[in-house]
Amino acid sequence: MQNSRIARQGLVLLGCGKMGSAMLAGWLASGLPATSVWVMDPNPSDWLRGAGVHLNGTLPDTPAVVLIAVKPQMMADALPSLQAMGGGDTVFVSVAAGVTLARMQDILGAGTPIIRAMPNTPAAISRGITAIIGNAHASAPALDEADTLLAAVGDVVRLSDEAQIDAVTGVSGSGPAYVFHMIETMAAAGVAQGLPADLALQLAKATVAGAGALAQSAQEDPSQLRVNVTSPNGTTQAALEVLMDVDQGFPALLGRAVKAATDRSRELANG
Structure with missing residues (x-):
């Protein structure tokens, strides 16, 4: 991951609880420089404080990826702060359950590449499985980037329709x-x-x-x-x-x- 677009332009992680921490640990272990990661979290753990990432600071204008790992009920407050990054090349990846692509696009703006993901808790030991689906603006390279990021905590499968994510939640998510x-x-x-x-x-x-x-x-x-x-x-x-x-x-x-x-x-x- 050292020479990827993510390493060059940066990655923003919004929320770093158990799932976010598991993903971040996987990215750093796979070679992503800590200096390429910006984390926004109101209650950072001691591990996060010592990880070498940019913590709760000014975000880059056009990061390669914004990964949203906050709880679904916090999305309404979190997404508007990211609107300035929407509508361009920044790929948004959300692991928040129950928040549709259409809802995210309404906030982030038309033309924003958005990928919805459903991981599960064995991601904490890199044995998870995550299903992903993108909106119409999520290109093949964007899906590949999301795949690479989420593969740091387990297997990744791609869905053909967003409606399938509810059944994924019923089988592997829960x-x-x-x-x-x-x-x-x-x-x-x-x-x-x-x-x-x-x-x-x-x-x-x-x-x-x-x-x-x-x-x-x-x-x-x-x-x-x-x-x-x-x-x-x-x-x-x-x-x-x-x-x-x-x-x-x-x-x-x-x-x-x-x-x-x-x-x-x-x-x-x-x-």
């Missing part, structure tokens, strides 16, 4: 919470069957982490991996008969959960 709750409930079930609580939690965490890593690295799809560990009339089959029940198992439960998150994402965007 998805880590589903997995954390699964770990909780697996551990509780282990305790109910006689295990000490700390051992049950250790087993549940390691099992979910290991299965996820295997699912990512294996050539087989998850359905085949499930078959591989399911012996006929064995213990796993007994459990799967419960979990795969059409009406009360995972298919119905997760279907309702993902739909609820997707519907709420649409409500926030239209609110």
Whole structure:
């Protein structure tokens, strides 16, 4: 990233909480000079103060990218301060949930290249996945720049339609919470069957982490991996008969959960 347009013209990071800090750490580790980054944050952490970036100072007139990582409810106050940068070559990338491209364009001005992104919390350990979609003014190079920035904290996928981002929110954006709750409930079930609580939690965490890593690295799809560990009339089959029940198992439960998150994402965007 040392010789990129971002390094030459600068990058503005608006908001540096957990997600912003994770991205900034990834950029610096990949070679982006700290002197090329301007950060605006009302409550900077000690780490941010020592990162060598420009902190809460005068912003460059035409940075290459402005990445907006404030909470959605703060967007109305944050975006107007950036209007002077709109309508030109500066690419705006927003990771704020529920804030549409049209809403951002109304504030930043017609002709502004804007990219909407939906990351998830494993970005904090560079194991996230982010979906991106640009408006009509976001060129292929602009999307490539956003891809490069967001790849610092995990995988990046590109959407073909902004409407898909609500379903992305339901699957991967909110998805880590589903997995954390699964770990909780697996551990509780282990305790109910006689295990000490700390051992049950250790087993549940390691099992979910290991299965996820295997699912990512294996050539087989998850359905085949499930078959591989399911012996006929064995213990796993007994459990799967419960979990795969059409009406009360995972298919119905997760279907309702993902739909609820997707519907709420649409409500926030239209609110």
